[in-house]
Amino acid sequence: MVRPQRISPKGLFDPYYVPDRLLHREREMRMIDGVYRDSYDDDYGINCLVHGITGVGMTVFSRYFLTKIIPEQFDSYTIYVDAKHKDVLEIVAELNDKIHRLSSRPITVAFDLDKLWMQFKRTAAASSRRGVFVIDNIDENNEEVYTKVAMLSKEIKASTIGVLNSHDYRLLTKAPATQMAYDFEVPLDTYTQSQLYDIVRLRVEDTFPLGLTDEIIRYIADLVCEFQASTPRTSIEALKALWPLAQRGQEITSDIVRSATSRITTLGQDSDYMDLIDTISMNDFMTLLVLEALSEHLMRYKTETYIDRQTLNELVLIKCEELGVKHSVDDIDKSLQTLIFQSVVFESGYTRDLLYLLVPPEILYDTALNLRRELASRK
Numbered sequence: 001m002v003r004p005q006r007i008s009p010k011g012l013f014d015p016y017y018v019p020d021r022l023l024h025r026e027r028e029m030r031m032i033d034g035v036y037r038d039s040y041d042d043d044y045g046i047n048c049l050v051h052g053i054t055g056v057g058m059t060v061f062s063r064y065f066l067t068k069i070i071p072e073q074f075d076s077y078t079i080y081v082d083a084k085h086k087d088v089l090e091i092v093a094e095l096n097d098k099i100h101r102l103s104s105r106p107i108t109v110a111f112d113l114d115k116l117w118m119q120f121k122r123t124a125a126a127s128s129r130r131g132v133f134v135i136d137n138i139d140e141n142n143e144e145v146y147t148k149v150a151m152l153s154k155e156i157k158a159s160t161i162g163v164l165n166s167h168d169y170r171l172l173t174k175a176p177a178t179q180m181a182y183d184f185e186v187p188l189d190t191y192t193q194s195q196l197y198d199i200v201r202l203r204v205e206d207t208f209p210l211g212l213t214d215e216i217i218r219y220i221a222d223l224v225c226e227f228q229a230s231t232p233r234t235s236i237e238a239l240k241a242l243w244p245l246a247q248r249g250q251e252i253t254s255d256i257v258r259s260a261t262s263r264i265t266t267l268g269q270d271s272d273y274m275d276l277i278d279t280i281s282m283n284d285f286m287t288l289l290v291l292e293a294l295s296e297h298l299m300r301y302k303t304e305t306y307i308d309r310q311t312l313n314e315l316v317l318i319k320c321e322e323l324g325v326k327h328s329v330d331d332i333d334k335s336l337q338t339l340i341f342q343s344v345v346f347e348s349g350y351t352r353d354l355l356y357l358l359v360p361p362e363i364l365y366d367t368a369l370n371l372r373r374e375l376a377s378r379k
């Protein structure tokens with residue numbers, strides 16, 4: 001399939017951007033679509049909560065349903081309000097404003113919560129079409145607006161979708177004294193590594209005129225999965241940092257991705273790494289040699305983000321021969337296992353065969369080389 005050429009940075013910088021395709025949410029979309037279809041056909045109001053960990057794609061899920069599915073399949077009007085950092089008065093004013101604009105009715109200026117609510121209620125009730133309201137980012141401070149709209153929806157056979165993160169979901173629905181009005185819920189799970197990769201790639205196609213290499217996209221997905229529970233928002237943040245560089249024609253290397261994601265990977269100080277390596281390689285010549293070979297390779301080939309186990313084995317064997325050290329593939333494996341276990345080296349989530357680093361390879365190379373020489377001179 002040829003994708004329509006629609007390259008625009010909006011896809012990275014607009015928080016309400018809805019991509020043409022919502023990837024890997026088919027089941028959840030079918031669910032909300034089916035439940036809404038039943039309520040629409042049988043003429044009753046229905047309310048739903050969409051929830052998941054922050055950054056997992058709740059906003060885009062609800063907006064995809066609102067802006068793509070509803071207009072395509074139903075004769076309903078839709079209103080979306082982001083409640084984040086807004087007080088109750090602001091939220092109700094926005095609902096009121098939007099419904100008046102939709103129904104082209106004149107709006108009476110009011111600054112009083114009850115008046116605004118009555119206006120909204122009257123207009124919603126008078127509409128010949130059914131409404132679907134989305135209140136995004138529900139929390140303790142605005143919960144009452146959701147409840148009001150949800151109850152109104154029942155009366156006038158409309159629907160309300162409340163969107164909230166897992167923390168607020170637990171707080172508002174699981175506490176003993178709470179009672180949130182909703183009929184069903186759509187929990188959004190985190191994505192697998194390869195699903196995250198698809199999402200990042202889609203966004204790259206939508207926004208980067210010259211694209212990025214598969215390896216770079218995979219590296220971003222690997223880092224985000226390892227450190228941020230596979231949430232697409234973090235991947236998009238990384239792409240935002242790369243975009244201006246790519247725009248200027250700069251080649252995007254693993255070094256650049258590392259610095260663009262350093263905030264999420266919570267790197268320790270370089271000296272912490274030296275201590276760590278010092279400890280794990282205590283008298284362990286082979287582990288130092290493996291680390292040296294691995295980082296040397298990634299240092300030399302800047303556009304390569306991963307090294308596969310076979311290549312690494314070969315490089316270590318060559319080093320062993322040069323140094324006249326006895327060696328076996330088993331030893332190399334054991335050393336590699338130690339490095340992975342200590343989070344110096346990482347295995348790609350796509351295939352264990354591919355290995356990557358978080359720290360700039362230069363630092364590891366210098367450390368490994370120095371320690372190895374020290375060890376050799378002591379013997």
Ligand SMILES: Nc1ncnc2c1ncn2[C@@H]1O[C@H](COP(=O)(O)OP(=O)(O)OP(=O)(O)O)[C@@H](O)[C@H]1O
Pocket residue numbers: 015017018019021022023024025052053054055056057058059060061165199202232233236
């Ligand atoms: N299934 C998907 N297909 C395509 N893009 C997606 C998908 N899921 C998430 N995204 C993209 O990931 C980014 C984060 O999603 P979104 O803003 O919806 O997260 P959120 O759960 O609402 O986060 P927050 O906690 O910040 O409210 C957005 O750019 C969104 O378009």
Ligand SMILES: [Mg+2]
Pocket residue numbers: 058059060136
């Ligand atoms: Mg959101």
